[in-house]
Amino acid sequence: MDTPTLAQAGEPIECDVLIIGSGIAGATTALHLAENCDARILLLTKTEDPLESNTYYAQGGIIYTGEEDSPEQLAEDLTRAGDGLNSREAVSILSHEGPRLVRELLIEKYQVPFTLTAESKLERTREAAHSTSRILHVNDATGRAIQQCLVEALKQHPTIEIMTRYTAVDLLTPAHHSTNRLAIYEPLSCVGAYVYDDETGQVVPILAKVTVLASGGLGQIFMHTTNPEGATGDGLAMAYRAGARIINAEYVQFHPTTFYSRGRAHFLISEALRGEGARLINAQGERFMARYAPEWQELAPRDVVARSIHREMLHSGAEHVYLDIASVMSAETIRDRFPTIYESCLRFDIDPTTDPIPVVPAAHYFCGGVWVDEWGRTSLQRLYAVGEVSCTGVHGANRLGSASLLEGLVWGTRAARDILWQIGGLDGPDPRFIPPWQVTGTEMADPALVRHDMETIQHSMWYYVGLVRSRRRLERALRDLNNLSQDIDAFYRTTRVEPQIISLRNAVLAALIVARAAWENRESHGCHYRED
Numbered sequence: 001m002d003t004p005t006l007a008q009a010g011e012p013i014e015c016d017v018l019i020i021g022s023g024i025a026g027a028t029t030a031l032h033l034a035e036n037c038d039a040r041i042l043l044l045t046k047t048e049d050p051l052e053s054n055t056y057y058a059q060g061g062i063i064y065t066g067e068e069d070s071p072e073q074l075a076e077d078l079t080r081a082g083d084g085l086n087s088r089e090a091v092s093i094l095s096h097e098g099p100r101l102v103r104e105l106l107i108e109k110y111q112v113p114f115t116l117t118a119e120s121k122l123e124r125t126r127e128a129a130h131s132t133s134r135i136l137h138v139n140d141a142t143g144r145a146i147q148q149c150l151v152e153a154l155k156q157h158p159t160i161e162i163m164t165r166y167t168a169v170d171l172l173t174p175a176h177h178s179t180n181r182l183a184i185y186e187p188l189s190c191v192g193a194y195v196y197d198d199e200t201g202q203v204v205p206i207l208a209k210v211t212v213l214a215s216g217g218l219g220q221i222f223m224h225t226t227n228p229e230g231a232t233g234d235g236l237a238m239a240y241r242a243g244a245r246i247i248n249a250e251y252v253q254f255h256p257t258t259f260y261s262r263g264r265a266h267f268l269i270s271e272a273l274r275g276e277g278a279r280l281i282n283a284q285g286e287r288f289m290a291r292y293a294p295e296w297q298e299l300a301p302r303d304v305v306a307r308s309i310h311r312e313m314l315h316s317g318a319e320h321v322y323l324d325i326a327s328v329m330s331a332e333t334i335r336d337r338f339p340t341i342y343e344s345c346l347r348f349d350i351d352p353t354t355d356p357i358p359v360v361p362a363a364h365y366f367c368g369g370v371w372v373d374e375w376g377r378t379s380l381q382r383l384y385a386v387g388e389v390s391c392t393g394v395h396g397a398n399r400l401g402s403a404s405l406l407e408g409l410v411w412g413t414r415a416a417r418d419i420l421w422q423i424g425g426l427d428g429p430d431p432r433f434i435p436p437w438q439v440t441g442t443e444m445a446d447p448a449l450v451r452h453d454m455e456t457i458q459h460s461m462w463y464y465v466g467l468v469r470s471r472r473r474l475e476r477a478l479r480d481l482n483n484l485s486q487d488i489d490a491f492y493r494t495t496r497v498e499p500q501i502i503s504l505r506n507a508v509l510a511a512l513i514v515a516r517a518a519w520e521n522r523e524s525h526g527c528h529y530r531e532d
Helices: 024-034 071-081 088-109 142-154 181-185 234-242 302-316 331-337 339-346 403-423 447-464 471-494 499-520
Strands: 013-020 041-044 160-163 166-171 192-197 202-213 252-261 264-268 279-281 321-324 357-366 369-371 383-385
Touching (some): 013 024, 013 192, 024 403, 041 202, 071 088, 088 403, 142 403, 166 234, 166 499, 202 234, 202 403, 234 369, 234 383, 234 499, 252 302, 264 357, 302 321, 302 357, 383 403, 447 471, 447 499, 471 499
Parallel strands (some): 013 041, 013 202, 041 160, 202 383
Antiparallel strands (some): 166 192, 192 202, 252 264, 279 321, 321 357
């Protein structure tokens, strides 16, 4: 291969804080910083619309506090759902700080229009594994409402620049990238990122005193997922390549109920339906959860419900099961309480007011990720991670429903607070020692190859590293993914960098990280289930 040449790119972009991702975690970090200092903040999104994020698609709600509730009771529910493998400190932080931040930020400051009761009080609902009704919601589009309010607030701050259609390629670490070879002796640190500009087709360095990963999850590495297209494990893969510590990667939560049609999952069917009494039935119309979880039945923890549906499908040979809400709720109430789900089902000729909804489990939430402490600090200096890309330990081996938005809110705020304490004493990186991006390939990517490789990743992960795992399946996954990773790496080095190639490269690495962790952990806990 020819020696790489340096791209004829412009000067590096410099800022105080670089935030990669615009969901609740990244937005909260940016807003808290902007409201308390005059630092220049760049917030990157892969798409044209900063609303596009995992947060936007969250239906169910966000944990608040019940009428007769306490931090200790919430902590107990979190720990039970997480199979006892939760960080006690993280659980305590979420339980004590979370409801207060929901009230102060989402209710009072940003005025998210949470659904009210007939008496004009906040309506609280209950979800699986919760011991009381403590979930606030905006019908079945809670994440959308929260994201709209936060993005509107972001646009009001002159020190926050939202850079749309920018895709992070790699984190900038002096030990790996600096032209000052003595930097290799310094502790690992992050000074920004190489970023692909969709408009110019160039990769430019963005230099920052502090970098915050808020890039979301990795559901798209599985064949069935509730996640949007951008959730390809980018932040996890970039952090891994930079040398950050990754933990609990085997714990991928599968949502029990996603709408199924024509061979694939299409959209989330909120857990709130089961919280309101919806029943899981098979093709014969029989309820089956009592056979698998007699104590909780439909309100069992998500991993239990997902595996129960999986077993029922295997037992019957069916491609899906059904969720019946029509027999327990009036048509008018269904349309009022779940308008998004109602309209989405109608597009597939299913009327949930009369018809049972066809559902399958799908990859939903990543409980592991980049290790962070109680302030969102990673093992790399000047690098923070918040939201789903991070692992605070609050979820343990399985996430309690509606805890993800709350975690993003809490750790986004805490990371911003810590950055405020630190940033005054930090110098910016010296641009003289940061080289421009090295162009290694000029060929146009073949979209057929990209799509085939992505589908290969998704099928391998679904069948071999899915709901039920075994040594034989995991060994097959590792063998297939390792071979594919070599092919994709060669592909990456000979083609022009573009978002699809960046996502593919990150997806295969994220898949390998999950598969390796699942192979190494021979004990079944939460959403990591080994049948051997």
